Each structure stands twice: as structure tokens, then as C-alpha cells.
Amino acid sequence: EPEVTQTPSHQVTQMGQEVILRCVPISNHLYFYWYRQILGQKVEFLVSFYNNEISEKSEIFDDQFSVERPDGSNFTLKIRSTKLEDSAMYFCASSSPGQYNSPLHFGNGTRLTVT
Amino acid sequence: KNQVEQSPQSLIILEGKNCTLQCNYTVSPFSNLRWYKQDTGRGPVSLTIMTFSENTKSNGRYTATLDADTKQSSLHITASQLSDSASYICVWNDYKLSFGAGTTVTVRA
Numbered sequence: 203e204p205e206v207t208q209t210p211s212h213q214v215t216q217m218g219q220e221v222i223l224r225c226v227p228i229s230n231h232l233y234f235y236w237y238r239q240i241l242g243q244k245v246e247f248l249v250s251f252y253n254n255e256i257s258e259k260s261e262i263f264d265d266q267f268s269v270e271r272p273d274g275s276n277f278t279l280k281i282r283s284t285k286l287e288d289s290a291m292y293f294c295a296s297s298s299p300g301q302y303n304s305p306l307h308f309g310n311g312t313r314l315t316v317t
Numbered sequence: 318k319n320q321v322e323q324s325p326q327s328l329i330i331l332e333g334k335n336c337t338l339q340c341n342y343t344v345s346p347f348s349n350l351r352w353y354k355q356d357t358g359r360g361p362v363s364l365t366i367m368t369f370s371e372n373t374k375s376n377g378r379y380t381a382t383l384d385a386d387t388k389q390s391s392l393h394i395t396a397s398q399l400s401d402s403a404s405y406i407c408v409w410n411d412y413k414l415s416f417g418a419g420t421t422v423t424v425r426a
Contacts, residue, residue, distance in 0.1 A: 245361065245406070245416040258413050293360050303349055303368065306414060308360030
């Protein structure tokens with residue numbers, strides 16, 4: 203069964219550094235998402251992406267965050283200047299057309315640790 | 318204010334037993350209500366998706382119900398297995414997915 207893959211599985215970075223989290227969504231999916239989960243807390247929506255542009259974003263997704271689909275298969279989340287509070291598990295997800303009643307398929311996440 | 322409240326926060330059951338998890342929501346309208354299973358350290362996996370017109374939806378040993386009048390949903394796990402140990406999350410879709418805090422289920426042999 204096709205799946206969403208994320209790399210790396212664990213990223214350690216120093217405060218103030220830039221990080222890029224990478225995702226390969228399921229190939230025929232058109233909607234892409236990033237979510238994050240701080241340890242012990244609930245999953246939080248960051249951003250949704252469709253037709254090569256952001257369709258919706260949360261208040262968490264400030265100017266330090268950006269997303270890109272550089273080559274038609276990868277979907278990336280960039281954090282320009284990481285803060286300690288950015289430490290979390292970041293999940294990429296994708297869904298097929300018929301977005302509102304289609305299940306989101308999640309990757310297994312990238313654990314980001316900011317020191 | 319939380320728009321979804323899940324209960325209990327956690328529970329422990331013996332293998333082979335049934336259990337029911339509750340989700341009470343205040344947000345409406347929304348396009349659908351979902352239940353996800355999240356194993357520790359893994360991404361959430363979709364179990365069921367229900368629209369307003371559906372009262373029940375099954376996926377193997379998992380059965381979800383939805384009562385739009387009382388704004389309650391439940392997830393029933395039948396004949397639990399050790400692999401059912403996970404967090405079960407009620408999720409509503411108001412054009413983006415919003416996750417509840419989840420119920421942590423531990424199944425013991």
C-alpha cells in the first residue's frame with residue numbers, strides 16, 4: 203500500500219539554525235499538509251497546500267515557516283531560525299481529490315530537537 | 318475553550334474485552350467527524366470518517382457512532398487485542414482537521 207515517507211526521522215539542530223523537513227506524499231494525492239505534535243500534547247494543524255500554493259495556515263505558521271513543492275514529488279517544510287519551542291514531532295500528510303471526505307494519510311514524522 | 322472533549326483520558330483493559338471511548342463536541346457545523354489511531358511515535362492512521370447523515374461506521378473491530386442531536390460520538394473496540402494499545406483521537410473537519418487530545422488505551426494480556 204502506498205505511504206507517505208518523511209526524512210529524516212530525527213533531526214537535532216541548534217537554536218537559530220535553519221532546518222528543512224522533507225516529505226514524499228502519495229503519488230496521486232493533490233492535497234498536502236504539515237502538522238506538529240509537541241511531546242505529550244495533541245496534534246496541531248500548521249498548513250495545507252494545494253495547486254502549488256498555501257490554501258490555509260494556522261497562527262502557528264508564522265513568517266519563520268515556509269513550505270515548498272520543489273519538484274512535483276517532494277513537499278518540504280522549512281523553519282528559518284529555529285527556537286527551543288519548535289521542538290516537536292512534525293507530520294506530513296496527504297489526501298486524494300474529494301478532500302473533505304477523504305482520509306488523510308500521515309507519515310511517521312520527523313522528531314525535531316532544538317538545543 | 319476546547320471544541321472537543323474526549324473521555325476517558327486513559328484506560329486499561331484486558332485482552333479480549335470491549336471498550337467504548339467518548340467524544341463530545343461543541344463545534345458545528347463541520348463536514349465530517351473522524352477517528353484516528355496513533356501508535357506511540359508514529360503518525361495517526363484513519364479509522365473512520367462520518368458525515369452528518371451517518372449514525373454508525375465500522376472498520377473491522379472498530380465501530381464509530383455519531384449523534385448530531387447530542388453532539389456526541391463514540392468509538393467501540395470489540396474483542397481488544399494487544400495491538401490496539403494506542404491513542405485514539407476524535408478529529409473534526411471544519412475545512413482543516415482539528416484534533417482532540419485523545420484517549421490512551423492500554424490492552425493487557
